[in-house]
Amino acid sequence: MADFTDPRDPNALGWTDFERDLVALGRSPRTIQSYRETCQQLADHAKGVDLLSLTRADIQDYLLEVRTLRSGTRRRASAEGKATSTEQVHLRSLHRFYAWAEAEELVARSPMTGMSLPKAEEKVIDVPENDDLRKLLAACAIDPATKLPYAPRGTTSTP
Numbered sequence: 001m002a003d004f005t006d007p008r009d010p011n012a013l014g015w016t017d018f019e020r021d022l023v024a025l026g027r028s029p030r031t032i033q034s035y036r037e038t039c040q041q042l043a044d045h046a047k048g049v050d051l052l053s054l055t056r057a058d059i060q061d062y063l064l065e066v067r068t069l070r071s072g073t074r075r076r077a078s079a080e081g082k083a084t085s086t087e088q089v090h091l092r093s094l095h096r097f098y099a100w101a102e103a104e105e106l107v108a109r110s111p112m113t114g115m116s117l118p119k120a121e122e123k124v125i126d127v128p129e130n131d132d133l134r135k136l137l138a139a140c141a142i143d144p145a146t147k148l149p150y151a152p153r154g155t156t157s158t159p
Helices: 012-024 029-045 056-069 072-079 085-103 130-139
Strands: none
Touching: 012 029, 012 085, 029 056, 029 085, 056 085
């Protein structure tokens, strides 16, 4: 994997400046790690070429590779033209990096300009029935006198 800490890496200086700006903006360590991983993967895909020299086509090729590496239902969802959350994270990370590079005048124009997020796959979440919720709440009830859970029916409670 690309190593942005190696001064011989063509992306080391740009990444260091970008990361410093992210820290100054108060971005979380996890957000910064996510941006780093995406940029490192893009650098690997581009065989170590300076990220600031990549074209829109180079980045699209990388994003297509990300899409095809997904498996199972994610691949099926992508084939239907809907992005997985992973694809969206990669695209957002690259948008942020290249927007920063454009603002810093490291690139004349972001290769991400005009690139929009694919529609995300819908995640349907099953909602428990009211009767099931009542049973769950009853099972979690606390006896105010003893501060202990109520004993299941047919048993006795021992404090």
